[in-house]
Amino acid sequence: MPIASALTINKNHMSCALLCALLLYLPLSISQDRLSDRQGEFETGSFAAIESSPHSKAARLNNQGLQAQKKQQLDIAIGHFLEAAEIAAGADSMEASRYRLNAVRAMLEAGRSKQGLAQLAKTSELLNQQSEAATELRLAIADLYRGLVNDLAEPARLRLKALEQLTLAEQNLAGRDPAMLSWIYGYKGALYEDESRHEESLQLTRLAIAEAEQSPNMSPLYRWEWQLARNLANLGETEKAVAAYARAANHLNQQRRVLESKPDSFKQIISPFYYQYADLLLQQSEPADSAERQARLKQVQQLMESVKAAEVIDYFQDQCVVQNSTSLNDVESGSAILYPILLNDRLELIATVKGKLTQVSVPVSRLEILAAVRDFRLNIQVDTATRDYLHLAQKLYTWLIAPIEEILMAQQVKTLVVIPDGPMRTIPFSALHDGDQYLIERYALATAPGLNLVASSLESAQQPVVFAGGLSEAVQGFSPLPSVSEELSNIEQLMSSRVLKDQQFTKDALTEELIVGDYSIVHLATHGQFRGSYADSFLLTYDGRLQIDELGNALVSRQAGHRTLDLLVLSACESAAGDDRAALGLAGVAIKSGASSAVASLWEVDDEATRQLISNFYTNLAAAERTSKAGSLQQAQKKLIAQDEFSHPSNWAPFLIIGEWQ
Known part of the structure; x- marks a missing residue:
């Protein structure tokens, strides 16, 4: 049955501006935000002098639980949270409830939904105070009940429980509190949206926006405008939905630095917001060559650049990592830019050639593409004795390249620059096949995490100086x-x-050369591994491992002396198969190091094949009639294709030009 509809909605508020979305599952509630602020106090040790008191002991245990949760030691975290709640219960029931809710969040993260539900019920039963803190906790409880809907087969009851908590929170407000009312109305609107009751959700969301606009803290506005946009889109009011998304994006940008510092905000907020916004824009239909369509596609391209930059910041946990950029217009004649955008129900391709953008929709689902990408990477990397990869190479070509092939040929494109989306980072586009030849045999190829994440190439008449180790x-x-x-x-x-x-x-000798040496090219021929966590990625030296952040810091320190790097080559590295975060790390190494370009391999290649390819690459690069970096790699790869011994793409396809390709 649907949630109770006995809600009174003040009709006088209906003209207020639009709304945005509640976080997806397990969003940061305001009580959790405030608890995070207090966490800093615990971490500084400011309670050390009174550590023997129950309050300080409970706070210390809660802090230990938060640290264990960060490390995914969830059982340990749950134990600390529950112990903290028991200790605090006698002295401060509000703090005890906060700690118990932390335990519930950890239980849900660990997949222990029934245990979490029991603790949630216990917490709500014990919560009988009328205070701001109690109101915050009821909001958090409602949010967690909503988060349980997907895990337990009783959605109607759980949504009703959430609604009860929100109603109690509203009744218990000591006075008129716009900030609290905004959260209450917004959360109620989210519950109705979950049941596809979009008209009712729309009204409540508008109330949430009106209250937020009267509050000194307007940070929830991006959520409510986003929620409003989704409801409007579902009601077929596309123009109003686009306007709401635009307002949400404006509010979100004001919160970006705060959000980017929070764990999981990229996955739960930033990425879904930008993809939903882009999805709606791409569904609009104007004439193919109209100025309106070009402006809309440029807007989508900019949205994709925003999400790519946020993803790199999230991976490296460094908001300064994306400072170097070039203009979207700084693309040489003869080059095309391809953005494949992976949506749930289709693939969208946006190609840019000579400043003109073209959109093609491909009717293939996200799940179909994910399966093909996974199998293609596995076949091409592991099953090197057969040509079983070929049908997958042709299938991916049909989806990703064939729809724009006519444009590329008509404009005499020589270089194709791909901004891969998610899992597509894990495969070599060079090995896609049209039935007659590989893609690399037709085009020089380059890849980049985002076109605005490509540093400008060095302009120098001098011969390059190389550090090779x-x-x-x-x-x-x-x-x-x-x-x-x-x-x-x-x-x-x-x-x-x-x-x-x-x-x-x-390690020391390498670091010193990277910092003080005046080199335009750094070439490192050693084992390297890129993993889903930036902190776990490294290059091997004779006496230890050089972490990728150490490599980046050493190279970036050169910039203080105005010694920038044109090319970084990692000839024996690898990224974990199927891990698009690891592939993002590989692609992001050029950004982190401050290099204009990088050459790196998706997986470790036959030793002799690597030697030949790298040798041919440098020969092409050093030729009197200078070839572009992408062209130099293309020629080197084609030489291996022509040799029977190394013609299988496992020997040449993993090598990528990342970043500036000219």
Whole structure:
């Protein structure tokens, strides 16, 4: 049955501005936000002098629970939260309730929904005070009941429980409190939206916006405007929905720095918001060549750039990482930019050639693409003795390239720059196949996390100076790379170089060269691993591991002396198969290091194939008639394709040009 509809809605409020969405599941409630503010006090140790008191002991246990939860030690976290609640219960029932709700959040994260529901019921029964703190906690309880809907097969009862808490919260307000009323109306609106009762949700959401606009703290406005936009879109009022999304985006941008500092805000808020907004814009239909359509596609492109930048910030946990950028218009003639946008029910392709944007909708679901991407990566990387990958290479080509093929040919495009979306970062576009040849045989290819995340290339008439280092020997349990010696020797012969190999290639020696050396190219031929967590990614040196953040810090420190880097080459690295976060780290290394471009491999390639490809790449790069970086890599890859021994794409396709490709 639907949730109770006995809600009184003041009709005089209906003309107020529009609304935005409540967080998805387990959003940050206002009580959780305030608890996060207090966490800093606990972490500074300001309670050390009174640690023996029940209050300070409970606070310390709660803080330990929060730290354990960050590390995904959920059972330990739950134990700390519940113990803190028991200790605090006698002295401060509000604090005890906060700690118990932290335990509920950890239980839901651990998949222990029934246990969480029991604790939630216990907390709400004990909560009988009329205070601001009690109102906040009732809002948090309502939010958690709503979050349980997907986990337990009783949605109507859980939504009714949530509504009861919101009604009690409103009744218990000591006076008129616009901030609290905004949350109450907004949460009620979310419950109605969950049941597709969009008219009722719309009215409540408008009330939430009206109250938020009267509050000193207007931070919830982006949520309510987003919620309003979704309801309007579901009611077929597209123009009004787009306007609400625009207002939500404006409010969201004002909160970006705060949101980007919170864990999971990218996954729960920023990414879904921008994709939903872009989805609605892409559904509008104007004539193909109209100025309105071009403006709309440019707006979608800018939305995608915003979400790509936020994703890089989220991965590196560094808001300064995206400072270097170039204009969307700074693209050479003969190049095309391809944005594949992966939506739930379809794939959207936006291609930019000579400043003109073209949109093509491909009727393939997100799940179909995810399955094909996963199987393609597995077949091409692991099953190297067969051509089983070929039908998947052709299927992906049909979805991703064929719809824009006519445009690329008509405009005589030579270089295709792909801004891959999510899981598409894990596959080499170079190995897509049209039935006759690989994509790399037709176009030079480059990739970038976002076009606004590409640093400008260095303009220099001087010959490049290279620092080249690597390991040919087996160290620390990693296999030897015997061809590295010849790889480094070839670079020495082609370009002015400083080389450190094996015993010389220590962590300290490498770091010093990166910081003080005046090099335009840094080439590292050593094992490297990129993982879903930036902190777990590293390059191997003779005496230890150089974490990727250490590599980035060493290279960025050069910029203080105005010694910027044109090209970073990682010739033996790999990213975890199927982990698009790991592939994002690989793509983001150029951004983090401050390099204009990077050459890196999605997985570790045959040692001799790597040597030949890298050697040919540098030969092409150093030629009198200079070829672009993307063109130099294309020619090197085509040489391997022509050799029977290395023609399988596992030997050449993983190598990517990342960032500035010209």
